[in-house]
Amino acid sequence: MEARVVTIATELDIVRVRQTVRDIAVRGRFSLVEQTKLVTAASELARNALVHGGGGEVSVSAEPAGPGVRVRLVFVDHGPGIADLDQALTDGFTTGSGLGLGLGGARRLVDEFHIESTPGRGTTVTISSTSGGVVR
Amino acid sequence: MAMTFDQNANDDVADFLLEHEERITEDWLRAGFFAQHGGQEPEQARADCRAVLAAVADAARTGRAHDPAAPGFLQVRALLGDLVAMRTRHGESPSQTALELSRLKQPVLDLWTRHRRGDDDLTAHAVLLSTALDTLRLAVVETALSAGADIIAYQQQQLMELSTPVIKLWDNVLAVPLIGTLDSARSQVAMESLLQAIVDHQAAVAILDITGVPTIDTMVAQHLLKTAMAARLMGAECVISGIRPQIAQTMVQLGIELGEVNTQGTLADALAYALRRIGLLVARAENA
Amino acid sequence: MRPTGAVPVLTLGDVVLVSIQVELHDELALRLQQDLAERVAATGARGVVIDVSAIDIVDSFLAKVLHDISATAAMLASTAVVVGIRPAVAITLVELGLPLRGLRTAPSVDVAFTMLGVRQSAGSPASTVPPPAAEHPSSDVGRGRRENVGAHEQLPPSPRVREMG
Helix, strand or coil: CEEEEEEECCHHHHHHHHHHHHHHHHHCCCCHHHHHHHHHHHHHHHHHHHHCCCCEEEEEEEEEECCEEEEEEEEEECCCCCCCHHHHCCCCCCCCCCCCCHHHHHHHHCCEEEEEEECCCEEEEEEEEECCCCCC | CCCCCCHHHHHHHHHHHHHCHHHHHHHHHHHCCCCCCCCCCHHHHHHHHHHHHHHHHHHHHCCCCCCCCCHHHHHCHHHHHHHHHHHHHCCCCHHHHHHHHHCCHHHHHHHHHHHCCCCCCHHHHHHHHHHHHHHHHHHHHHHHHHHHHHHHHHHHHHHHHHCCCCEEEECCEEEEEEECCCCHHHHHHHHHHHHHHHHHHCCCEEEEEEEECCCCCHHHHHHHHHHHHHHHHCCCEEEEECCCHHHHHHHHHCCCCCCCCEEECCHHHHHHHHHHHCCCCCCCCCCC | CCCCCCCCEEEECCEEEEECCCCCCHHHHHHHHHHHHHHHHHHCCCEEEEECCCCCCCCHHHHHHHHHHHHHHHHCCCEEEEECCCHHHHHHHHHHCCCCCCCEEECCHHHHHHHCCCCCCCCCCCCCCCCCCCCCCCCCCCCCCCCCCCCCCCCCCCCCCCCCC
């Protein structure tokens, strides 16, 4: 299982995260739609880590899963954390710019979504999607 | 299954197999599994035999005679898969193949007995040899099973694409007649192929006709709705036609609204709408 | 696509045209938004055509930028049309919960120009293209006869737009 880590410190890093995830999804034989969903989710979460978490990093890994490949992304920031996760996952909730769909939107684009946050400590978001299944 | 043999026994058995490669190959070629079928060259069958034998020897030597995932077996997995596939193509049943595989074992054990006659310590070695050959059989069965699963998945995918054709009704007008029960996977495939067809044909109007769909659940209704919204983002209009009364009722009961989507009674209505939409007038010819 | 300096904005008669060919990072997207607003205000353009057919991902940030460009154009008495959203991008936007209802869209630059009421080419007088397909689905149903139905042909890579302004 290979893992790549991308630091998220500037807006340009969001683009790097997208390119890294795209690369791994292509090699995992994700369909175009599956790729686009995963890369978009990654873009949302990378921006979230940058804007709300003051930067952080993402580790990107791939492993075989059934006939396909599961790509897992773990976003870690050491920002202020999120006090009310339910609220943060609600559409329209935002503390920064954008349409306030970052977390909730990203959750709808992937197979698995897990978030942990400690106020004052930071936030970790883990997502994964698996290629080869049209069933979500 | 944890089985351990001492390294001497491992090496003995591996050496034995490699030393008697010629003889075992001859026996195995008679046993059937490697025998040539159709275009298979005799030289090729012989080479296959030697490769598989080397794999068994390798598994024995590395102490993993019991493990079908041992590196030795993994190396010949593709070869075993090809051999099984070839036999299947020639109409051989899985039980026939299994029988042929089981015939590989006896000649090797016989050879071992003759070779080490008078040796006290036969048992452990013979068990190891037997285990290695059983594992070979297991590896073949596993390979065959996974090949079967791949074929099923591939055919499911094909069936799904076959069952959702995109039809060009007119320049810039497309239709997807959906027939049969829609599940989430199928409506997703229909959605993706319709959207791609919109690009390919530069369609202005795309019609999803569900006359042939007996029931619709919330998930599928959501897919239809999403298709319409995605088509609009691409600059095309999506029309849904042929909603049966009972489906309309169910959808209302489920709280699904198609408010934003243009719906038409029948496919004919939808086509008439689409033609007006792209600026065409249908008129009766004067001399008709 | 590598991130680069800026997205070139062209003025063709009274339409402002931009074709995004680079991977947009946030700052670049915001600069484009500003450039477009200034260009529309300076030229009094009646339309803004944004070709995104080369873009393989639109996240909520870029979606908001497109939405804001459209809203800003409307305030400046202009109309923005987004052209060439790819199927995978469209599906993702919908799943994301961003159907961008207010946005006007077109399948090609050709159709977008027609939507904006711009004549295409001096050489082909009958090149009336079907009306806008998106946004108000039933607004001009049966409004009358149009000719040359097959006029959705794709333009060559760079649109030939003559006789304007």
